[in-house]
Amino acid sequence: MAFDDGTIEVIDRGAEYDVRVDDELVATVPDWLSSAIADPPHILMPMATAVGDAIDFEAPQFGITVLGAADGFTAAGTTAGFILWMRGRGILVDPPAHSAHYLRRNGISSRKITHVILTHCHADHDAGTFQKILLEQRVTVLTTRTIMAAFVRKYALISEMNYDFLQRLFCFHSVKIGEPVHFQGGSIKFFYSLHALPCIGFRAELAGKSIVYSSDTYYDPDGLAALQQRGIISAERCASLCTDCSVQQADLLLHEAGIAPIHTPFDALAKLPDNIKRFAIAAILLVTDIFRKFDVESIVDVLSVITTRSYSAGEPAGDEGRFLRIVKAGIVMYERDGARPSPLRHCDYLINGARPFELRYCDYFGEGELLTDATHAASATAATRVEVLEIERGDVQYLFRRRPNLMARIQQRAKLSYDASWAAIGANSVFSGFSMAQVTQLQSVMRQHEVGEGEVIWRKGDEVLDVVLVGDARLAYRELADVRGATREDLEPFGPGALLVNVYALENRLRHELTLTAERAGTIFHVIGEDLLDFLDNNPGAFIWMRDTLVVC
Template identity: 30%
Template sequence: MACTSKEQFHQDVQELNQELKPQEQIPAVQTMKLNRGGLIIKTSEGPIQFGLPPETVKDSMSLGVEVPTFYIIPSQRFNKQFGINVAEFEFPAYFNFFIKKRQVTLICDTETANSIKIVFQETLLGPQDFSQIKNDYHSDVDPVEYVDFKKELAIFAKNPMNLNEKLTSETLLKFIIFENNVAQIGKVKIVKEEKEFTIYDNQNLLISFPDKFSFPKEYDKLLSLHKIDSSGKSEIAPPSLTIMKKMQHGKKPPSLTQNFEEVDSDEDDQDIGSMPNLLLWNKNGEAKLQKKGSIELNEGLTFQAPEFGVTVLGCSHGFDPKGSTSGYIFWINGRGIMVDPPPYTSYHLKKMGIPPIMISAIIISHCHADHDAGAFHKILDDSKVEIITTRTIMYSFLRKYSAISNLSQDQIKSLFIFRPAILGVPLNIYGAEFEFFYAFHSIPCIGFRVRYQNKSIYFSGDTFYDPVKIEELQKQGHLNQARCRQLNSPKFTEDIILHEAGVPPIHTPQTVLSQLPNQVKNRMYLVHVAAKDVLKGSGLKVAKPGIENTLILIRPNVQQDIPLNRKMDIISRIDIFDKLTLNNAKFLMDALKLEKYKEGELVIQENQEGHKFYIIESGLAKVFSDQKENKFQRYLQSGDYFGESALIQTGRRRASVLAVTDLRVLSLDKHDFWFIFGDGFEGQGPVIEQMMQLMEARKQQAIQILFKNSHFSQLTPTQKTQLEMIMQQQEVSKGQILWKKDDDATFVFFIRKGAFAFIDCEEAKLEEFDSGSFIGEINAILKGNKLTTTIKAVREGSILKIESNAFAKFLQRNPGLLLLLQEYKYLE
């Protein structure tokens, strides 16, 4: 970390220390619960904190209390429920060392200490082996252009307080290891028991608390898609629709990223999918965020992602208590690529009304916690996502998160699709041309230029950009001429320039950027910096976070037809079309026609004869029925479809569909529907068979059974549809044995009605299970093991049965569920 002088470093630290002084003194308390979760205990040896969720240092700073130097690490360091690391020690360590000039002490067992050392190697110093660096580059690139990371990272790996001293993990971290379940800090003794910690101070009992990190209740409600207690039984986690209603009448929870307000909706509506927020565009290309539950049908507005642009989710750094860490959505051809998503981003996207189908991939720039923590959260949130980065960074990510989560690297690999970023050649990604490059940072980090049509955006990544200093390093032999030329080569000719301006020495000094020509600064937006820290009179500005501040280069052209690659993208991300042959997919592309509806206009009318099938390209639609025996309403977004029932079975529409905003749909005529999805002779093809299975499940009100299960009720609408498509109803008689211990695992099931119980096994002590309960040994299904339980129908009833192979495929498509559910045998 020696890219600026020692004097400059200390000046930066002094300025930051001055800014971080508490605005008011908080009265001394014995214990304090933190906003993001965790607990601070006051002791005679100083404050001790239990649990370290992402951005935890911001809690202490915002409360005006001292950031602790002692941290007790929970036994379960990784929260599978949320996909979040609750032992994120990186920024407490960085803050204490680089700002306060002191070490932190982690209190844990030997195994945890060894795992943390692996994590810190990757995040503080970077990978140790670069023998395969050539795999990051295109074969045409001259090896002289390869980054020599051994030399380059050594530039930064110096103690900024003593430049002659090598920076190591021991420079920042100390460990106190539990010996015979006791850890001693001076006069303070910490005792680790089976499920709790007890702290004594001067031999006096101070406090006992559970060895389990818990998010605050407000966060728990907002975040919980997968909520299971230690017994395997689910706790009630209301759907977001209910949460938003309750928040109107109660205490508003703290913002997770400080950027987006909570919104309200009507709890009493019988929604299957709650109404989202909307990003609306007027005819001038100006964005407006329309809140959930407050739809106003304003003339000229339509729900559409920009053709090309970028939304900043957060633009600050890890030490700014009022700002969110940096994260972005790059919009390309109406599709979103998230770059370094900050923690909890997935749930804010949902609140903003951005359907998961719109997010096609994630780019991970590097493996610092403020850049990769949200990526792992997004990986586990929904169906498999594509991750784009170099092989060097990917393998570092795998080593780091294997140590964090206690999953093998192969297990983590199975959770996503890896697309290598190749340096030295433009890559076509979703119709745009990306040029990736290695930035100049303390660990391997990428930036990129992206061009779409005749517009372009530059993303610096975390980097030290100072042409004078870089040339000095080249003269000193730390960098070769090719690397010096590459680092000093930005011409900044792009239409939008997102450039980091964090705290040197590992980030770019604002003084350097302030010297750029005004025509460059006019197109430049600073990130990784708090707005209050921008140099006065420099002509520099920070990027404004929030979807309403989206930077638009090419606005959506709602008048033009939908290009082929956009059609293919929509179709490829709809589960029901998985079994289409290439020929049928081609026929489908030819047959789909674009239709446009104004807000307030009916697309289909209940009880009228149906002749078309529809797929939503953009906008928001409401499906509803006013019939007493079938009264309901739900909302559909991009990637959702409707209208199949009338074409397959009834001939007449069973519900109406209204355009809530301007709506663009792809329609398919009934004759083409049967030709493409059937067998050509009005017989059932695989797609129609799945649609019929889905209709049958809905006829049996399978969705209501899922809503009775406090875990499965929290799945996304897409995940619920996936389950409905593989369910089959089966009647069960009283006393019937569904399976026996040591049988092969052939199916799982949801109880539709009746009562069931385990017998002749360890689980026999449990109470009976009734409607909504899920029964199934998932581990046996995934690993081919024999069953360990026997299950019996106590009363006559019916089940919704799912064959093992179909359920295994469902879990493979949804890695977060796979990771969470594999150890359970029942869920209520």
């Protein structure tokens, strides 16, 4: 890689990597630090839990879940990071790389975690943040403008994305030092730590309890006094670092320790006084896609008609046709139209090796039967102890009649053939990694169409208005057969699971350059361009895979 002021080269030597700057060896990095995974979608898309291993995590009202506690150079440990829980919603704090797999494996729904705190831009603290941004839902990143600017510059270079595109993938909440950020009825107040580059820690408070996190910092009263005497820090800064920042009275103090002078020596923490050393429903609605765009008044209307009900493991989780049900806690196994999650029945369209009808936090079911005349042989069974939110049929119809566009999407999804749509989604390399929530969103904008042999789907010169997901039909571009030098592979028809998409053309209202026809009759699924762009806006991981391609198989 060449820069204006020199070159950087990374050489793979099998068990280790050599890093050379201007042809000079500057570092040798062991292979275990590379975090290389052969198939990128496995990094970007969370793995589904096998049915037999179904577990569900019960989040605390206020507390933490530690994801790792090691430094960036330890082979046997995971880098320091944790989840801060406030009234059942989580904030990832400097998530370790591949933390999505840990969350999924331990029954923690990614939709309970809507925010990330980025403390600073060392790789052992920001790599997991970048991965989280590429996951299924748009997240909000809390940090200062200075740290965010460094983060965007760094990952724009690493990913070869331009600044503007990278910043479209997440929401940035700029925090100010000393000013509280309100979250779930609590508050988070940030302070600057003392580190090798800009770094922040914080104090979180909820219901009279408090948690303080130092992030990477140097705390040592004697050492800080020496820095003050040398004129490196002011007297005010020294006093603040000793009393108001990483070390302060709290119910739980999380303090890093390492090698001075950019980390806190262990003996400094050992000298701390004993008093320091002792160690919700609207939110669910707002992260459920059918209620996401409801205003405050509408959410109040929904809250007034919701009831909560519990089911024991193995118990039927309600009948179809009477309620819209939203999973609040636990896991529900859902069967519809004979498509079963049972491991005893072979299913050709698996999602990440697991049956696709595993419903978790914020997933919902029963909506189609309430808003259409369609009837389905369906059942839901609690795989664990389950809590669901229930809204009666009449209330659902009243709420959604005032939102015709949303009602139309739900009705459209109810008309899909479940077997056919799941088969097409499961055959696509990107869609097959989707969570149940993402599949539900996708199905709500899919329109099923039966095509005859020779039928024209897109005509050259017409405006690009939609994308096509192939079911059991076979499609081909007519003009390719006349292209000189076209290979046999070029002429191979598009089969099940192929997604024909041109995001750039949709965004810029361009025209088709080729004519797409059906070589074999069968089922295809259309997604209107406006619906796809809205879907991608809420699923930046999918946006990454589609933005520079014409076919995703």
